[in-house]
Amino acid sequence: MRGKENREKLIQLFLLTIALSAISILALISIFIFTEGLPIMFRHGFKKFLFSLDWYPSEGYFGLLPMIIGSLLVTAGAMVIGVPLGLAGAIYLTQFSSKKVRNLVKPMIELLAGIPSVVYGFIGVVILVPFVRENFGGPGFSVFTASIILGIMILPTILSISIDSLMALPPSYREGSIALGATQWQTVRMVLLPAARSGIIASLILGLGRAVGETMAVIMIAGNATALPRSILDPVRTLTSNIALEMGYVSGEHRQALFATGVILFIIIMILNTMANLTSKRMAS
Amino acid sequence: MEREIVIRVRDFSYYLGSQPILKKITLDVFRHEILSIIGPAGSGKSSFLRCLNRLNEIRAEARISGTIEINGHNIYSPEVSLTELRRKVGMVFALPVPLPRSIFENVAFGLRMAGIKDKKLIEERVIDSLKKVALWDEVKERLNSSALKLSGGQQQRLCIARVLAMRPEFILLDEPCSGLDPVSTMKIEESLMDLKKEYTIILVTNNTKQAARVSDRTAFFLSGELIEIDRTDRIFTAPQDKRTNDYISGRFG
Known part of the structure; x- marks a missing residue:
C-alpha cells in the first residue's frame, strides 16, 4: 500500500515540476528582457523612448514613437481586414453552408496557418508590393500592404476558433430561435453571436497577438523606414522589425535600446490582452 | 359531434438523404384538441412534429413528398412564408x-424578431403569456435577470410562454417534460389542459401515461409509420393493432 502512495506522490511532484518549468521559462524571459532593457530607459528617461521621433541609436537618440505607431497601425489594419473576413466566414460555414462545404473549406483555411511567414512575405514582395505601387501609388512597401498580408495571416486563427465556438453552442439555441419565426440572419445576430462571444473574443485576442508579434513577413513588406508615416501608403517599421533588423550587429547602448523595444512591445501586448479580457468579462456579465 | 379539421396530412413522407424517416403518414388534427403522439425512439414522432413547422428544412439533405395542409393551405407550397408559418x-x-x-x-424575442416595436404591446403580451403558464407569480420580481438562472421546470414553462407570446394557433411540444421532475411535469400538464381552450396542441411524448392523462386523441408511430390513431381512451383500453397494445403495455420500446 505504501509503495502505491509514494508513487502517486512522485507522479504529482513530476507533473508539478513540468508545470512550473513552463511558467519559469516565461518568468526568465520577462526578467531577462526587463533587466536588459529597463536600465537604459531609466538613464535616458521614459519620455524620450516613448515620445521622441528620432531613432539614431549610434548617436544616442532612442525615440521609439515611429515604431510604436507603426506596430499599432499595422495591427489595426490587419484587424480591419482579418476580423470581418474571419467572422463572416465562420458565420457562413457554421450556419449557411452544407456540411460538405464546411468539411472541405475549414481544413484548407487552417492550412493557411501552417505556411511559414517568410512565404507570406515573399508573396507580398513579389505580387502585392508592385500591385500597390502601381495602383495606389507610394513605394508599395507600406502600412497598407503589410495590413493586407497580416490580415490574411490572422484569418485562420480567427476563423477556426470562431467556428469552434459557434459549433459548440447547443443546436437548440438555433432551432428555438428559428421556431419562433426569426430568420436565419436574425438568429445569428441576436442569439448565436452573443452566445458565442467569449470564444469569438478569444479568437480576436489570439489574432491580435499574432499580428502584433509577426516579424518576418512585416520586415519584408512594410518598408522599415523609421519616420512617421503620413499616409497608409507610406512605409513603416514595427517594434518587432526594429529588434530583428538591428539585433545582428549591435552592441552596448544600442543593444540595450533594442531590449527596451522589447519591453515596450511586452507592455503593449499585455495592455491589449488585458483590455480584451476585460471587455469579454464585462460583456459576459 | 362533428369537429373542424385544421391540419390535414396526406401521404406525407420525409427523407434524410435516401433514408426514409416518415412513410406515407395520413392523419387529421381537430381544432382545440390535444393530440398525443407516442412511439419508441426512432419512430419518427419528433421528425413529424418538425415537418409541421418546416423546421426539418434546417437540414440541407431533407426531402419530402405528400402534403400537409394547415387551415386548407399546403404549407409546402412555394409561396408560404417560413417565418409566418413558424409564428402560427x-x-x-x-x-x-x-x-x-x-x-x-426571452418571451419578447419572437415579437421583436417579427418587427414589433410597440413597447406597451410587447409588455402586455409578455405578462399575459407568463400568466398563462403560471410563471408570472414566480418571476415578476426579476424579469430582467437571466433566464438561465431559472429551474428546469420554470425554464420549460418560459419556453412555452415565449411561444404563446406569438399568439400562435398551434403548439407543438416535443417531449416537453422529459427532463423534468413530477411536480414540474404536473404544472405543465395543467397548463396544457388550460391552453387547449384556445390552441390546438400536438404533444410528442415518451411517457404513455402522460398521453393517457392529457390528450383527447393519441397516435402511435412505429419505424416512421402511423400504426393507429384514435380517441385516447380507445387506444389505451382497446387498441386495434397488436403492436399498439404491445407498446402501451410496455412489451417493447
Missing part, C-alpha cells in the same frame, strides 16, 4: 433551452 405553429423542445437573455427578453 409554435414549438416547444425537449430540453428547455431559454435563449441567453433575460426572462422578459
Whole structure:
C-alpha cells in the first residue's frame, strides 16, 4: 500500500515540476528582457523612448514613437481586414453552408496557418508590393500592404476558433430561435453571436497577438523606414522589425535600446490582452 | 359531434438523404384538441412534429413528398412564408433551452424578431403569456435577470410562454417534460389542459401515461409509420393493432 502512495506522490511532484518549468521559462524571459532593457530607459528617461521621433541609436537618440505607431497601425489594419473576413466566414460555414462545404473549406483555411511567414512575405514582395505601387501609388512597401498580408495571416486563427465556438453552442439555441419565426440572419445576430462571444473574443485576442508579434513577413513588406508615416501608403517599421533588423550587429547602448523595444512591445501586448479580457468579462456579465 | 379539421396530412413522407424517416403518414388534427403522439425512439414522432413547422428544412439533405395542409393551405407550397408559418405553429423542445437573455427578453424575442416595436404591446403580451403558464407569480420580481438562472421546470414553462407570446394557433411540444421532475411535469400538464381552450396542441411524448392523462386523441408511430390513431381512451383500453397494445403495455420500446 505504501509503495502505491509514494508513487502517486512522485507522479504529482513530476507533473508539478513540468508545470512550473513552463511558467519559469516565461518568468526568465520577462526578467531577462526587463533587466536588459529597463536600465537604459531609466538613464535616458521614459519620455524620450516613448515620445521622441528620432531613432539614431549610434548617436544616442532612442525615440521609439515611429515604431510604436507603426506596430499599432499595422495591427489595426490587419484587424480591419482579418476580423470581418474571419467572422463572416465562420458565420457562413457554421450556419449557411452544407456540411460538405464546411468539411472541405475549414481544413484548407487552417492550412493557411501552417505556411511559414517568410512565404507570406515573399508573396507580398513579389505580387502585392508592385500591385500597390502601381495602383495606389507610394513605394508599395507600406502600412497598407503589410495590413493586407497580416490580415490574411490572422484569418485562420480567427476563423477556426470562431467556428469552434459557434459549433459548440447547443443546436437548440438555433432551432428555438428559428421556431419562433426569426430568420436565419436574425438568429445569428441576436442569439448565436452573443452566445458565442467569449470564444469569438478569444479568437480576436489570439489574432491580435499574432499580428502584433509577426516579424518576418512585416520586415519584408512594410518598408522599415523609421519616420512617421503620413499616409497608409507610406512605409513603416514595427517594434518587432526594429529588434530583428538591428539585433545582428549591435552592441552596448544600442543593444540595450533594442531590449527596451522589447519591453515596450511586452507592455503593449499585455495592455491589449488585458483590455480584451476585460471587455469579454464585462460583456459576459 | 362533428369537429373542424385544421391540419390535414396526406401521404406525407420525409427523407434524410435516401433514408426514409416518415412513410406515407395520413392523419387529421381537430381544432382545440390535444393530440398525443407516442412511439419508441426512432419512430419518427419528433421528425413529424418538425415537418409541421418546416423546421426539418434546417437540414440541407431533407426531402419530402405528400402534403400537409394547415387551415386548407399546403404549407409546402412555394409561396408560404417560413417565418409566418413558424409564428402560427409554435414549438416547444425537449430540453428547455431559454435563449441567453433575460426572462422578459426571452418571451419578447419572437415579437421583436417579427418587427414589433410597440413597447406597451410587447409588455402586455409578455405578462399575459407568463400568466398563462403560471410563471408570472414566480418571476415578476426579476424579469430582467437571466433566464438561465431559472429551474428546469420554470425554464420549460418560459419556453412555452415565449411561444404563446406569438399568439400562435398551434403548439407543438416535443417531449416537453422529459427532463423534468413530477411536480414540474404536473404544472405543465395543467397548463396544457388550460391552453387547449384556445390552441390546438400536438404533444410528442415518451411517457404513455402522460398521453393517457392529457390528450383527447393519441397516435402511435412505429419505424416512421402511423400504426393507429384514435380517441385516447380507445387506444389505451382497446387498441386495434397488436403492436399498439404491445407498446402501451410496455412489451417493447
